[in-house]
Amino acid sequence: MEDSEFEDVLDDWFIESLKTYKDLHVYQLEHPTKVIEWTSEKTVCVAGYTSSKNEILELRLPLKLLADKNKGLCAERDFKVTYGGFTEGAVCCLTHVPGTRCLVTNDGLSSDLQLWELGGDDSDVIRRTGLVQGRSLSDGGSKIAAQLSPSPQVLHGGLISDVLLTELSSGLTVYKLETQSSDRLSSLQFESEAVFLAGCTNGSVYVADTRTSAAPQLLPPPESSHESVQWWADVCAGPHLSCSRLIRLSSVGVAVVSDLRNAGTSVSRAQLDVNAQRSNPDIRVCWSPTLHDYVSVSGFGGVVEIYNVSSWSTDSQVVAESLFQHRGHAVSSNVDVSVVVTAHTWHPERPRTLMSAASDGSVHVWDWVEPHQSA
Amino acid sequence: MPEIKVTPLGAGQDVGRSCILVSIGGKNIMLDCGMHMGYNDDRRFPDFSYITQNGRLTDFLDCVIISHFHLDHCGALPYMSEMVGYDGPIYMTHPTKAICPILLEDFRKITVDKKGETNFFTSQMIKDCMKKVVPLNLHQTVQVDDELELKAYYAGHVLGAAMVLIKVGSESVVYTGDYNMTPDRHLGAAWIDKCRPDILISESTYATTIRDSKRCRERDFLKKVHESIERGGKVLIPVFALGRAQELCILLETFWERMNLKAPIYFSTGLTEKANHYYKLFITWTNQKIRKTFVQRNMFEFKHIKAFDRSYADNPGPMVVFATPGMLHAGQSLQIFKKWAGNEKNMVIMPGYCVQGTIGHKILNGQRKLEMEGRSTLDVKLQVEYMSFSAHADAKGIMQLIRMAEPRNMLLVHGEALKMEFLKGKIEQEFNIDCYMPANGETITVSTNPSVPVDISLNLLKREMALGGPLPDPKKPRTMHGTLIMKENSMKLVSSEQALKELGLNEHQLRFTCRVQLQDPHSDLDTLHRIYTHLKSLLKGYTIQHVPDGTVMVESIVIKVSSSAEDPNNKVLLLSWSYQDEDLGSFLSSLLKKGLPSGLC
Numbered sequence: 001m002e003d004s005e006f007e008d009v010l011d012d013w014f015i016e017s018l019k020t021y022k023d024l025h026v027y028q029l030e031h032p033t034k035v036i037e038w039t040s041e042k043t044v045c046v047a048g049y050t051s052s053k054n055e056i057l058e059l060r061l062p063l064k065l066l067a068d069k070n071k072g073l074c075a076e077r078d079f080k081v082t083y084g085g086f087t088e089g090a091v092c093c094l095t096h097v098p099g100t101r102c103l104v105t106n107d108g109l110s111s112d113l114q115l116w117e118l119g120g121d122d123s124d125v126i127r128r129t130g131l132v133q134g135r136s137l138s139d140g141g142s143k144i145a146a147q148l149s150p151s152p153q154v155l156h157g158g159l160i161s162d163v164l165l166t167e168l169s170s171g172l173t174v175y176k177l178e179t180q181s182s183d184r185l186s187s188l189q190f191e192s193e194a195v196f197l198a199g200c201t202n203g204s205v206y207v208a209d210t211r212t213s214a215a216p217q218l219l220p221p222p223e224s225s226h227e228s229v230q231w232w233a234d235v236c237a238g239p240h241l242s243c244s245r246l247i248r249l250s251s252v253g254v255a256v257v258s259d260l261r262n263a264g265t266s267v268s269r270a271q272l273d274v275n276a277q278r279s280n281p282d283i284r285v286c287w288s289p290t291l292h293d294y295v296s297v298s299g300f301g302g303v304v305e306i307y308n309v310s311s312w313s314t315d316s317q318v319v320a321e322s323l324f325q326h327r328g329h330a331v332s333s334n335v336d337v338s339v340v341v342t343a344h345t346w347h348p349e350r351p352r353t354l355m356s357a358a359s360d361g362s363v364h365v366w367d368w369v370e371p372h373q374s375a
Numbered sequence: 376m377p378e379i380k381v382t383p384l385g386a387g388q389d390v391g392r393s394c395i396l397v398s399i400g401g402k403n404i405m406l407d408c409g410m411h412m413g414y415n416d417d418r419r420f421p422d423f424s425y426i427t428q429n430g431r432l433t434d435f436l437d438c439v440i441i442s443h444f445h446l447d448h449c450g451a452l453p454y455m456s457e458m459v460g461y462d463g464p465i466y467m468t469h470p471t472k473a474i475c476p477i478l479l480e481d482f483r484k485i486t487v488d489k490k491g492e493t494n495f496f497t498s499q500m501i502k503d504c505m506k507k508v509v510p511l512n513l514h515q516t517v518q519v520d521d522e523l524e525l526k527a528y529y530a531g532h533v534l535g536a537a538m539v540l541i542k543v544g545s546e547s548v549v550y551t552g553d554y555n556m557t558p559d560r561h562l563g564a565a566w567i568d569k570c571r572p573d574i575l576i577s578e579s580t581y582a583t584t585i586r587d588s589k590r591c592r593e594r595d596f597l598k599k600v601h602e603s604i605e606r607g608g609k610v611l612i613p614v615f616a617l618g619r620a621q622e623l624c625i626l627l628e629t630f631w632e633r634m635n636l637k638a639p640i641y642f643s644t645g646l647t648e649k650a651n652h653y654y655k656l657f658i659t660w661t662n663q664k665i666r667k668t669f670v671q672r673n674m675f676e677f678k679h680i681k682a683f684d685r686s687y688a689d690n691p692g693p694m695v696v697f698a699t700p701g702m703l704h705a706g707q708s709l710q711i712f713k714k715w716a717g718n719e720k721n722m723v724i725m726p727g728y729c730v731q732g733t734i735g736h737k738i739l740n741g742q743r744k745l746e747m748e749g750r751s752t753l754d755v756k757l758q759v760e761y762m763s764f765s766a767h768a769d770a771k772g773i774m775q776l777i778r779m780a781e782p783r784n785m786l787l788v789h790g791e792a793l794k795m796e797f798l799k800g801k802i803e804q805e806f807n808i809d810c811y812m813p814a815n816g817e818t819i820t821v822s823t824n825p826s827v828p829v830d831i832s833l834n835l836l837k838r839e840m841a842l843g844g845p846l847p848d849p850k851k852p853r854t855m856h857g858t859l860i861m862k863e864n865s866m867k868l869v870s871s872e873q874a875l876k877e878l879g880l881n882e883h884q885l886r887f888t889c890r891v892q893l894q895d896p897h898s899d900l901d902t903l904h905r906i907y908t909h910l911k912s913l914l915k916g917y918t919i920q921h922v923p924d925g926t927v928m929v930e931s932i933v934i935k936v937s938s939s940a941e942d943p944n945n946k947v948l949l950l951s952w953s954y955q956d957e958d959l960g961s962f963l964s965s966l967l968k969k970g971l972p973s974g975l976c
Contacts, residue, residue, distance in 0.1 A: 014590055015633060018598050026588040030771050055801070059585065072599075073741055075763040077592070079585040081770060084797035086804065124583075124797045363585075 006334050013331045020324075022352070023065055023367040026332060027079055031055070032361040034282060035094040036345045037103075039118070042066060043082060044345075044355065045103060046363065047091035054091055056103065056126050058083040058118055065353070065365060079363075083118045085126025092141050098148040102129075102168065104156075108141035110134065111158045115168065132171060135162035143188035145196060155210070159184055160200055165210050175210040187233045191244055191260075199233030203248060207260065222248055222256040222266060229254075234295070236287035247295055247309070249285040252276045255295075255320070257309050268312035270320035274300035282342050290351040294323075298341040302330030304356045306368070324368050329358035377825055379546060379573055381811075382818040383788050385409060385421035393448045394421035395550070395576060395788060400543030402523045405439040406550045406576070410450030412730060415492075420451040423459050425816060431460035438519050441467040442552025443536035444474040446482055446730070453479060456507060457500035464509045464519065468527060470535025470657040476505050478615075482730060485704050490732045511537065513659075531555035531565045532766055534653070534660050540570055545825040547572040549780055554578070556772035559589055560622045563662040565768070567780050573823045575782035577773055579812075582787060582798050586769040592762065596623065597630050599724060599760050604638045604693040608720035608757075613708035613735065615701035616649040619726055619764045624680055627695065631679040641683035642697035643707045683707075688714050701727055703734040713753060716745075721757035726764055770798065777806055784821050785810040829859070830867040838870065885954035891967045893946045902946050903927060903936045905971050913966070917959075931956045932963055 017024050031048035038044055042061050048054030063076040092108030103116040103126070111134025119125045134142055134156060145155040153174060157163035160183045165175035183200035190196045191207070198206045203221025221231065229250040236245045244260045245267070253272040258265065274297065283299030293310040305322035312320055333339040344356035353367045379399045385392035392411035397404045411419045426435050432455065439461065441449045452475075455461055467475065479501045486492050496504075511517060511527040518524050522543050530536040531554055538551045549572040554565040603610045614620035620642070627640055658666055683696055688711050698708035703723075712734065715721040729735030737745060738759050745753040768776065777785060785802050787795065787810065795812055802810040811819045835857050847853060858874035860867050875882055895902045907921045910929060920928045927934040932952040939945045948967055952960030 010590070011629075011633075014594050015597075015630075017594060018601065024591055024594060026591050027585050028588070028771070029585065030774070053804075062587065070741060072758060072760040073739060075761045077587040077595075077763075078581070078769070079587075081583045081585065081797070084801070086800070124795065125800065126797075 003334075010332055013327065017328075019369070020371075021366050021368055023365070024328070025062065025065060025077060025365040026328065027363045027365075029057075029357075029361045029363055032342060032359050033357045033363070034092055034342045036343045036355050036357055036363075037094050037096050038345065038348055039096045039101075039103075041347070041349055045094055045096065046357065047087070047094055047105065049090040049092055049108070051090060052088075054087045054089070056085045056087060056091060056094070056105070056116065057081050058126070061365065065367075081124075083124050083126050085116060085128070087114070087128075093144050095144040095146050095154065097146040097152045097154060097168065100152050102152060104132070104144050104146065104154050104168075106142045106144060106156070109139055111142045111156075111162060113142065113144065113154065113156055113166075130168075130171075132156070132166050132168070134158065135164055140184060143185045143198075145188045145190050147190040147193060149193070155188060155190070155196055157185060157188065157198070160198055160206060163188070163198055163208075175213075177206070177208055178213060178215060179206065186231060189235060191235050197233065197235050197246070199231065199248070201230045203229075203231035203250070205233055205246060205248070219246070219258070222250075222254070222258075222269070224250065224254065230281075230283075232283045232285055234285045234287055235260075245287070247285055247287065249283060249297060251283065253300065255285070255297075255307070255309075255312075257312065266314065268309060268314055270307075270309075270312040270318055272297060272300075272305070272307065273319055273321050274305070276300065282340070284341075284344055286344070286346060288346050288351070289348055290346075296344060296346065296354060297322075298344045298356065302333065302339040302341060302358060303327050304329075304341055304344045304354065323371065326354070326356060326364070326366055326368065328364045328366065329356065329360070329362055332362065333358065333360045376822045377546065378820050378822045379548060380818050380820050381548075381574065381576065381786055381813065382425070383813055383815055384423070384425055385411070385815065392419070392421055392451070393442075393552075393578075393788070394451070396426070397541065397548055397550075397576075399541060399548055400522060400546050402437045402519075402543050403435055404523075404541060405436055405455075406539075407442055407448045407552065408439060408450075408452045408455050409445075409447040412447060412450075412728070415490075415731065420454055422816070423455060431462070433460065433462045436461060436463055437523055438463055438525075439465045440525065440539050440541075440550065441465065441471060441475065442530070442539065442550065443468075443533050444471045444478055445533065445553065446478060448552060449475050450479070450482060453496040453500045453504040456504045457496060462507065465504070465507045466509050466511050466517070466519075466525060466539075468535045468537045468660075469510045469512070470653070470660055471537070472505070472508050472510050473653060473656065474535065476501050481700065481702075481704075485702070485730055485732055489704060511539075513537070528567045529563060529565060529660075531558070531562050534562070534657055538565065538567055540567075540572065545828075546823050548574045548576060549782065551575070551577045551776065553580075554768050554772075554776070555766035556768045556775050557589070557766070558662055559766055560625055561619075561661050562766065565776065567776065569779065569781050571781045571783065573782070574784045574786050574821055575777065575780055576786045576788060577776065578767070579773065579787040579795070579798070581767040581769045582773055583795065584769045585771070586767075589766075592764060593626055596626065596724065596726075596762055599722065599762075600627065600695060601630075601634075601636075603720070603722040603758070604636065604695070606720050607693050608718070608722055609693060609715050610695045610721070611708065611711050611715055611723045612695065612697045612726065613701050613703050613712070613723070614697050614699060614726060616653075616699055620697055621650060621654070622764070623726065624677060624697065628677045628679050636679075638693040638695065639687075640677075640680040640695040640697075641687060642680060643683045643699055685710070701725075702729040702736065703738070704730075704732075709734060713747070716753055716755050716757050719756040719758065722760060723757055724760045724762055726762050728765075773798075774802075774805070777802065777808075781806075782808065783823075784808055786819060787812045827866065830865065831855075831857070832867065832869040832873060834873060835868060835870050886951055887954070887957065887960055888949065888951040889960075889964050891948040891950065891964055893948055893967065893970060894944055895946050895971060896944045899936045899938055899946070900925070902971075903934075906934060906936070906948070906967070909971055910963075929963060930959060932960050934963070934967075 033046035034049045045058050047056040060080040060082050064074045067074045089107040091105045093106040095104045101118040105114045113132040115130040117129045142156045142158045152168045155165045160181050163177035164173050186201045187199035194210045205219040206216040208216035231250050233248045246258050248256045253274040253276045256266045256269045286296045288294035298304040304326040306324040308323050340359045347353035355365045357363045382396045385394035393407040393409040395406040516526045524542045526540040527537040530538045541548045558564045743755045799810045813819045857868040858871045907927045935949040
């Protein structure tokens with residue numbers, strides 16, 4: 001693309017954005033990140049994933065974005081690096097342990113975890129404090145999940161058969177998932193204090209309770225016309241387990257919503273309007289923490305899309321159109337290689353604020369406007 | 376060991392009031408002379424008593440360098456030169472020299488006329504101070520004296536902002552001032568040679584930030600203006616004639632064109648004349664796009680932007696007005712503000728910093744009732760927006776500059792108190808250099824390894840060539856022999872013959888002799904021959920001669936044989952060599968002490 005042509009496309013998008021976004025902030029990191037993890041409602045962690053040395057940064061969101069009163073008087077719109085640290089390897093997975101200043105990372109190669117401490121008041125350095133050994137000898141990295149608990153502990157594993165709950169202070173295994181299956185994990189998360197879901201790449205999801213050693217409940221993979229598809233999952237916790245909804249998304253863009261009460265049956269499904277040719281191993285599907293029925297999807301090229309699942313039916317053939325599309329990463333990248341969104345997340349409290357990162361190192365924070373609300 | 380000393384008087388770990396002292400090669404330099412905008416008392420100026428308790432600064436400083444016209448970098452200049460006392464040269468670029476006195480005068484007016492402070496510098500002092508200024512051109516080396524030289528580089532940031540390379544002999548320091556590594560609508564990006572200074576002194580105000588893109592800032596500006604226009608409001612943008620006004624005009628013009636907007640945009644007339652004047656003068660300091668535009672048309676010939684007349688302020692309907700001054704302390708911008716302040720549909724957008732005591736400063740602090748002259752109060756109902764367009768290097772920019780200049784040491788000033796350990800570690804790891812962050816009044820001393828230049832005589836080099844051996848390899852040291860002559864302030868390496876000649880000295884010969892006893896049942900002549908054969912087979916590549924007078928010569932080493940009177944088999948070898956062949960001589964003596972091999976004929 002010619003420089004001037006590129007500038008024009010970008011200008012057009014920015015003019016359009018006056019109506020489609022309430023707030024829009026565009027940043028450029030030195031190195032791209034695959035993780036965006038909230039450490040508080042004002043701070044996030046990002047980290048590099050190159051094969052050699054990388055940095056973990058904790059960034060404070062700009063005051064202008066977070067201000068509700070006197071927003072106009074607040075000129076501060078930059079990210080502030082509050083803490084930073086150096087890692088020897090890639091960071092492919094990063095989880096903040098709630099209630100602590102502790103981070104747990106995985107390099108995407110082994111099942112071992114690295115532990116980090118975000119420094120105190122007198123230092124801005126993130127220091128490595130320990131190591132948790134994983135159970136798996138197979139390579140491919142681990143997924144990590146953490147939950148607020150009296151003694152900090154993390155759930156982790158690469159295959160469904162090596163999922164462990166480890167107490168951080170002692171390094172002791174306090175729970176082990178009992179299963180013979182050796183499917184690879186694509187997602188791992190707590191649904192409530194003790195109940196967690198482990199999603200496998202083949203689409204099956206295990207629901208287990210860390211308080212019992214009973215066999216986990218198995219949700220079979222959704223029906224699929226493709227054999228070689230991969231699946232990612234996200235669960236949206238309701239007040240009770242029965243209200244919790246699960247969404248599974250495949251590499252060809254089929255999304256299936258099911259509720260955990262009727263584990264086998266899907267509530268609704270849809271073929272998403274995504275470019276499935278452009279899929280990569282970093283597909284992400286996330287329920288909005290505040291807006292009922294809203295999910296966000298990234299990993300299919302340079303966009304992040306928002307869908308409203310309430311309009312979906314049980315008929316899988318229907319192509320669902322997105323409610324909103326964040327094209328910012330694709331539009332503002334002037335590199336020849338097409339840019340891919342590597343991570344995105346919803347703000348835990350602000351309903352329409354999301355943060356996304358792409359393979360060119362760009363990070364966007366955006367507060368979008370519901371299409372029918374715009375003029 | 377030679378060293379460079381750096382002491383921040385104002386900037387270290389404290390935003391505002393930039394002032395740094397550097398001692399390099401026996402020269403003392405003051406970098407910037409700024410004021411702190413947050414204080415009204417003594418703390419607003421740097422503590423010059425650090426330099427001298429009483430008396431003038433002229434005796435202690437070789438020169439003062441001002442990086443750009445912002446008051447936190449030049450606001451204390453008239454106080455320093457006229458009230459404390461400094462008569463030496465003050466260096467700054469042409470645009471800074473033109474704009475700095477205007478800003479100082481504005482600042483003086485606000486402080487003395489509005490706030491009624493006494494004991495402050497006067498208009499005359501500003502003028503007298505500016506007489507001491509020596510202008511700098513970009514990339515031009517300026518000789519302050521025989522030893523101290525300066526060179527300015529483009530820093531972006533604001534019109535005329537410069538980074539300065541300071542050099543004494545082979546020692547050097549670069550001071551960046553405020554700089555910006557990404558070009559914008561009217562300025563280019565900072566650039567510097569790979570000059571490998573001993574110390575790079577950089578600002579670090581934004582060292583721990585990741586900057587929001589310029590486009591998002593512009594987007595917010597357009598969004599605010601547009602919202603206000605849509606609801607029928609009037610928008611006032613108080614600007615400094617040479618700040619970002621041009622940039623914002625270009626932006627609005629483009630936006631109006633694209634959106635087909637009809638609301639009028641005005642700018643106050645004083646603004647255009649002044650700005651055009653300066654832009655004509657300093658067009659080389661802007662970016663390429665502006666330079667091109669300027670060739671085609673006047674900077675202020677816009678399609679949608681027209682000159683303002685004071686009567687327009689009362690016109691009904693939406694409009695946008697750019698007016699001076701930028702801090703709402705006097706003049707047209709204040710007049711318009713008073714007229715529009717009571718209507719909540721209207722908006723004022725403050726695109727820059729405001730000094731304490733100005734209306735601009737008050738409304739930015741959220742004040743909604745203003746006391747005006749004549750005891751009247753003004754209710755501020757209009758919307759107040761603060762937008763910062765200042766262009767500073769962020770964490771990535773600092774790393775880029777280090778990569779560009781390749782300094783041997785890094786020194787960060789102008790930053791926050793403690794918490795920069797991570798950045799320090801990052802710089803030290805990535806570039807393998809030391810990084811310092813001194814506090815105010817704290818001196819950092821950096822040892823330098825200046826190279827000592829020595830002239831080598833051509834003869835010596837030619838001789839070295841003639842001796843053969845491998846051609847010189849820049850990666851490997853090579854030993855050369857010669858005589859070092861230190862004369863006055865120069866040094867040269869010459870051949871010893873030339874040194875003798877030049878210094879009128881006689882050459883003395885120094886010889887070593889040594890006796891070696893040997894058991895060899897042959898005649899003296901045969902023994903000598905056996906020695907000859909032995910050495911000939913061992914010492915390949917040496918000149919070995921059997922001279923008929925009964926000696927063997929290896930290079931300059933002479934070997935003679937005699938036998939003792941008591942025992943003819945007990946031979947005594949006499950070796951003698953000159954000082955220059957000491958290595959070979961002692962080698963031969965120890966070799967011959969081991970005796971001769973029996974198999975020799």
